[in-house]
Amino acid sequence: MATKYININLKVWRQKxxxxxxxxxxxxxxxxxxxxxxLEMLDQLNEQLINERKEPVAFDHDCREGICGMCSLxxxxxxxxxxxxxxxxxxxxxxxxxxxxxxIEPWRSKAFPVIKDLxxxxxxxxxxxxxxxxxxxxxxxxxxxxxxxxxxxxxxxRSFEAAACIGCGACVASCKNGSAMLFVGAKVSQxxxxxxxxxxxxxxxxxxVRQMDEEGFGNxxxxxxxEIECPKGISLENIARMxxxxxxxxxx
Amino acid sequence: MALTGLFLCLFLVGHLIGNLQILYADPHQxxxxxxxxxxxxxxxxxxxxxxxxxxFHAFDGALLTYRNVKARPVGYVKNNASANSKxxxxxxxxxxxxxxxxxxxxxxxxxxxxxxxxxxxxxxxxVKSQMAPAKDYYLTQSPGEYIPVDQVAADKxxxxxxxxxxxxxxxxxxxxxxxDVKKADGYKDLFKVTVAFxxxxxxxxxxTILYVISMLVLGFHLYHGFASAFQSLGLNHPKYNxxxxxxxxxxxxxxxxxxxxxxxxxxxxxxxx
Ligand code: HEM
Ligand code: SF4
Ligand code: FES
Numbered sequence: 001m002a003t004k005y006i007n008i009n010l011k012v013w014r015q016k017x018x019x020x021x022x023x024x025x026x027x028x029x030x031x032x033x034x035x036x037x038x039l040e041m042l043d044q045l046n047e048q049l050i051n052e053r054k055e056p057v058a059f060d061h062d063c064r065e066g067i068c069g070m071c072s073l074x075x076x077x078x079x080x081x082x083x084x085x086x087x088x089x090x091x092x093x094x095x096x097x098x099x100x101x102x103x104i105e106p107w108r109s110k111a112f113p114v115i116k117d118l119x120x121x122x123x124x125x126x127x128x129x130x131x132x133x134x135x136x137x138x139x140x141x142x143x144x145x146x147x148x149x150x151x152x153x154x155x156x157x158r159s160f161e162a163a164a165c166i167g168c169g170a171c172v173a174s175c176k177n178g179s180a181m182l183f184v185g186a187k188v189s190q191x192x193x194x195x196x197x198x199x200x201x202x203x204x205x206x207x208x209v210r211q212m213d214e215e216g217f218g219n220x221x222x223x224x225x226x227e228i229e230c231p232k233g234i235s236l237e238n239i240a241r242m243x244x245x246x247x248x249x250x251x252x
Numbered sequence: 253m254a255l256t257g258l259f260l261c262l263f264l265v266g267h268l269i270g271n272l273q274i275l276y277a278d279p280h281q282x283x284x285x286x287x288x289x290x291x292x293x294x295x296x297x298x299x300x301x302x303x304x305x306x307x308f309h310a311f312d313g314a315l316l317t318y319r320n321v322k323a324r325p326v327g328y329v330k331n332n333a334s335a336n337s338k339x340x341x342x343x344x345x346x347x348x349x350x351x352x353x354x355x356x357x358x359x360x361x362x363x364x365x366x367x368x369x370x371x372x373x374x375x376x377x378x379v380k381s382q383m384a385p386a387k388d389y390y391l392t393q394s395p396g397e398y399i400p401v402d403q404v405a406a407d408k409x410x411x412x413x414x415x416x417x418x419x420x421x422x423x424x425x426x427x428x429x430x431x432d433v434k435k436a437d438g439y440k441d442l443f444k445v446t447v448a449f450x451x452x453x454x455x456x457x458x459x460t461i462l463y464v465i466s467m468l469v470l471g472f473h474l475y476h477g478f479a480s481a482f483q484s485l486g487l488n489h490p491k492y493n494x495x496x497x498x499x500x501x502x503x504x505x506x507x508x509x510x511x512x513x514x515x516x517x518x519x520x521x522x523x524x525x
Contacts, residue, residue, distance in 0.1 A: 011329070024329055077332030103330040110323050176333060176342050178323035218323030219316055221344060222480040225336040240488030247486060 004034045006098040010045065012057055013105045015114050018121075022114065024103075034094035038081060039064060039071060041093050042104075058117040064089040066231065069166030072173070073118055074105040079170035079229040087168060087231045107173035110216040111180070124215040125167050125183060131211035132204035133187045135196045149195050159193035162186040164232040171226035171234070177218030182226035184212050185238035192245050202252065205245040253316065254484035256309035257477055263302050264507050274514050277522060279443035280391065283375050286442040287393070290366060310352050317345035341476040347469050354466040361459075365445055372423060373445065374438035376401055392426065392436035399426050399436065450518040460519040467508035474504035 007030045015022025029048065032041050039061050046056035062070035071088040075081035081091040096102060104118065112120040137143060151159075163186075171182035188205050191197030197204070220239060227236045270289065273282050289295050333342060340347065365372055379398070380386045389398035404418045404426065405411035411419035411429040418426045418435065426435045450456050450463075478500030482488070487496070 013329075074328055074331075077328065077330040078335055082335075105328055105330070108324050108326055108328055110325055174336055176324075176337070177320035179320070216323060218320040220484075221316070221320070221341065222476075222483045223337040223341040225333070228336040236483065237488050237490070240483050240486045242486075243484060244486030 004094075005031045006034060006093065006096065006100075008032055008041075008096060008099070009101040011101060011103045012045075012118070013114075014057070014117055015106075016116065018113055018115055022117075024105075032093055034092070036093050037064070037089055038073070038075070038091040038093065039089050058115075058119045060119050061089060066090045067166060069168040072107050072120065072122075072169060074103075074107060074173055076103050079107070079174040080168075080231055084228060085231060085233055087166075090231075107169050109169075109172045109178040111178070112169060112172065120169075122167070122169050124217070125169065125180070127215065128180070128184060128208050128211045129167075129187060132200065132207040133191070134200070135191060136199050137196075146196065151194060155193045158237075159190050162189040162193070162234065162238050165190075165230075165234050166232060168231060170229050170231060172217065174225045174229035175218065175220075176223060176225065177221055179220045179226075180212050180215075180217040181220035181239045181242070182230060182234055182236070184208050185236075185240075185242040186234045188242040188245055189238040192241060201245065202249045205242060205249050209242075209246055253309065253312050254481035256305040256312070257481045259305050260302070260309060261474070261478065261481075261503065263305070264511075268507060268510055271514055272510065274443070274446065275517065279375060279441065280377075280439070282443040283439045283441055286366065287439060290440075306352075306355060310348065313345060313348050338476060340472040341480070344473065344476060347473040350466065350469045351473060354469070358466075361449055362442070362446065366440060366442055370423060373441045374420075374424065375441040375444070390426065390438050392438055394436040397436045399438075405429070447518055447522060447524065450515045451522075451524065456519055460515040463515045464512045467512040470511075471504045471508040474507070475501060478503055 007028070010027045010029055011024045012027060013022055014025045027045060027048075029041070029045050032044060036044070039059070042057060042059055049056050060070045060072055062068040064071070066087045066089060069087070071080075073080065073088045075088065075091070080086060080088045082095055083091055106112075106114050106118045107120045107122075109120075111124040112122055115121050165183060165186035167183065169180075169183070172178055172180050175182075188208060191204060192201055222236070222239075224236060227234065270285060273285055276282070289299075375391045376388045377391055377398070378386045378388050388401040390401060390404065392399060399418060403416050404420060405414055405416040406420060408419050408421075408427075408429070410416070415429075417429055419429055420438075421427045421434075424438045424440060426438060427433065428435055450460055452459065479497045482496050
């Protein structure tokens with residue numbers, strides 16, 4: 001496919017720091033290659049801004065290949081943009097039309113405060129993970145190799161699928177309630193399905209859910225938006241599994 | 253939310269089966285059923301559970317909605333929510349509020365009249381014979397007892413003044429004026445109240461339309477709510493999900509539709525008896 005160049009209008013959320021009030025700013029960007037990724041397009045915008053001696057737009061990114069979960073962005077009203085099962089770094093400019101206006105906003109959630117421009121503080125996820133997302137391992141010199149424990153294929157697969165969550169926060173961003181249940185559901189499920197995770201199963205789900213509530217995330221009402229916007233295709237089944245684990249732990 | 257929601261779904265089925273008896277167009281059959289529903293102790297216990305469920309469900313729903321609004325203090329300038337979720341799932345609070353308003357007004361129109369209104373009519377029948385002109389009698393709960401309407405006064409004072417044989421006490425009791433002894437209990441004529449409500453010359457059509465709209469709202473609430481409740485309870489399994497969803501959609505269409513049929517039937521098709 002031949003490379004095409006398009007001209008686009010950008011409406012970008014600009015906010016000096018956590019305390020300032022932000023607003024949408026409009027930029028015109030010409031000669032954007034349809035082969036470039038969305039983040040490369042933002043790099044191009046920043047070069048233009050630096051040349052104009054303006055403050056570049058701050059946005060999160062790291063691996064740029066869909067595995068780290070650093071990139072974010074609410075693009076044209078959807079987390080990680082219009083395509084499904086991809087992160088923003090995997091979104092290509094060929095998805096957009098010449099002359100199109102593209103809205104770019106940060107994740108919006110009480111638990112994800114904006115640090116600057118499009119960068120939000122997702123450390124709430126870290127604290128949820130720290131509250132219970134771990135397993136005990138014998139380190140006294142006779143550690144058992146994990147592969148020595150047989151696990152049935154079905155559970156291993158479901159656990160692996162849950163472990164695919166990269167902690168990007170698109171689920172929270174797209175949920176009308178700002179709920180983190182898909183993320184927490186994936187983290188709880190990943191361990192709950194494996195024998196190694198059984199030891200802390202009871203305390204884990206209670207602690208992680210408590211931390212989730214303390215961070216100010218909303219409550220799940222099963223709209224299903226998260227599952228559709230999740231770049232890793234994490235299933236709602238994980239939320240149901242967490243609900244089961246939670247009920248089980250609450251009554252025992 | 254899920255437990256009360258599903259309990260209310262069961263309630264809807266029960267209530268619907270009761271209401272559908274209107275289609276028999278037999279006042280006495282319906283009033284007998286209404287009497288059973290207001291006097292049987294097991295049904296009474298069930299009805300208190302229903303009141304509590306509605307209150308808890310509405311309160312919990314309001315709290316849930318409030319907390320979820322607070323979880324996103326700054327909204328999006330551009331949000332394409334319809335790309336990832338159904339409109340009914342995003343408006344459960346509003347749909348629920350409309351249903352709550354409906355339930356309150358609905359209970360004022362029928363439940364409160366049945367339980368407290370002193371003007372609640374008692375069921376009468378007209379007996380025709382070849383010898384005499386038609387005469388109205390009150391039906392009573394004692395088999396074989398009929399009380400002539402022209403012999404019944406509204407209260408004791410009126411009975412004494414007019415020398416009528418009976419007066420009505422505690423809304424349903426026919427009392428002998430002289431001896432102050434109860435003769436029998438009448439039947440509250442809920443059928444008549446219901447028909448009069450939806451056939452009201454001034455507002456009957458408005459009531460009918462509002463009722464149908466409310467059932468539409470209930471349908472949307474259940475369209476999301478039914479399957480949602482299973483997910484909330486952790487009941488999600490690839491083997492059964494499709495069946496739960498399909499049943500939920502069927503339920504959300506059939507139940508409100510059948511409820512809505514009744515006022516339409518009464519207003520447009522039922523011949524006044
Ligand atoms: C007969 C009446 C009703 C029935 C059968 C019913 C049924 C349900 C069901 C099954 C759910 C799903 C529960 C879950 O996902 O865990 C639900 C949710 C909900 N209901 Fe009701 N409901 C009724 C009346 C009401 C009323 C009166 C309100 C009043 C405010 C209300 C407000 C809500 C709210 C806010 C939710 C929210 C959960 C969500 O967004 O998914 N409902 N209802
Ligand atoms: S569940 Fe999906 S959307 Fe949510 S944090 Fe994990 S990868 Fe991102
Ligand atoms: S930058 Fe790592 S997933 Fe997008």
